[in-house]
Amino acid sequence: MTTLEEIRQSVENGHYKITEQVITQALKQHIPAIKILDEAMVPAMREMGERYKNNEADIPRILSSARCMRKGLDILTPGLESERGLYVGTIILGTVEGDLHDVGKNLVAIMFRSAGFKVIDLGVDISEKQFLKAVRQNPEVSIVCLSTLLTTACPSMQHAVKALRQSDTEHRLKIMVGGGAVTKEFAEHIGADAYTESAVDAAEMAKTFIV
Numbered sequence: 001m002t003t004l005e006e007i008r009q010s011v012e013n014g015h016y017k018i019t020e021q022v023i024t025q026a027l028k029q030h031i032p033a034i035k036i037l038d039e040a041m042v043p044a045m046r047e048m049g050e051r052y053k054n055n056e057a058d059i060p061r062i063l064s065s066a067r068c069m070r071k072g073l074d075i076l077t078p079g080l081e082s083e084r085g086l087y088v089g090t091i092i093l094g095t096v097e098g099d100l101h102d103v104g105k106n107l108v109a110i111m112f113r114s115a116g117f118k119v120i121d122l123g124v125d126i127s128e129k130q131f132l133k134a135v136r137q138n139p140e141v142s143i144v145c146l147s148t149l150l151t152t153a154c155p156s157m158q159h160a161v162k163a164l165r166q167s168d169t170e171h172r173l174k175i176m177v178g179g180g181a182v183t184k185e186f187a188e189h190i191g192a193d194a195y196t197e198s199a200v201d202a203a204e205m206a207k208t209f210i211v
């Protein structure tokens with residue numbers, strides 16, 4: 001089994017100590033952090049998502065895999081950050097009110113950081129008021145990213161986007177949305193500037209917003 005396959009399997013099995021060990025080993029073998037993320041960790045989490053959907057994995061199992069992702073990302077972050085270029089800009093990021101999912105959001109944070117952005121990560125269950133406050137307190141922010149995996153939290157996303165637009169009288173903000181519950185059509189409908197399916201594409205797209 002290759003090192004990447006071992007990482008993938010450890011995330012699927014939910015063994016975070018093994019994930020940490022094998023990732024450390026992979027970095028010693030000079031496997032790029034981005035490759036470890038894209039080719040082992042993200043596919044493993046996707047696979048667990050599929051299994052959960054088909055009732056082949058229960059919640060404790062999913063949480064173990066999510067913990068592997070978190071622990072693994074902690075080790076990968078310095079590598080991803082050193083693969084980046086110069087400072088590009090600042091973004092605010094959060095999962096919208098009513099939604100506690102954070103694996104995808106954390107990946108978005110990592111991808112933006114590795115693309116050279118400073119990321120102000122507000123966390124999960126973030127209300128429109130909290131987004132607005134963060135924008136007010138951080139005048140250097142040019143992009144706000146909202147995430148949701150729950151269709152029941154889509155109205156919160158819509159309200160937050162509307163409130164951000166209304167408060168942005170100088171038109172300095174770009175709003176990006178994503179997460180499993182979001183589609184391109186929904187993003188257009190609520191007036192977001194961009195939607196991408198993956199975190200890697202999100203950071204690439206964001207760069208095009210920065211002149």
Ligand code: B12
Nearest residue numbers: 049099100101102103104147150151177178179198199202
């Ligand atoms: C892990 C998980 C959980 C964990 C969350 C742990 C954690 N810390 O995040 C736990 C067990 C806690 C959980 C709870 C619940 N969950 Co859940 N969960 C999942 C699961 C299996 C995987 C999600 C995940 O981490 N995916 C991997 C990441 C990498 O993918 P991602 O988040 O989509 O992110 C990628 C992109 O979307 C994108 N992206 C993400 N955010 C953003 C933002 C921007 C701006 C951009 C551009 C891109 C972007 O980048 C990422 C990487 O490329 C999914 C199933 C699935 N197929 O997704 C269900 C799922 C999301 N959960 C679901 C549900 C219903 C729930 C519960 C309501 C269950 C319940 N009855 O209690 C609760 C809700 C709790 C709450 N209030 O939030 C449903 C949602 C259905 C729907 N459409 O509304 C799903 C789809 C399962 C299902 N098929 O039914 N869940």
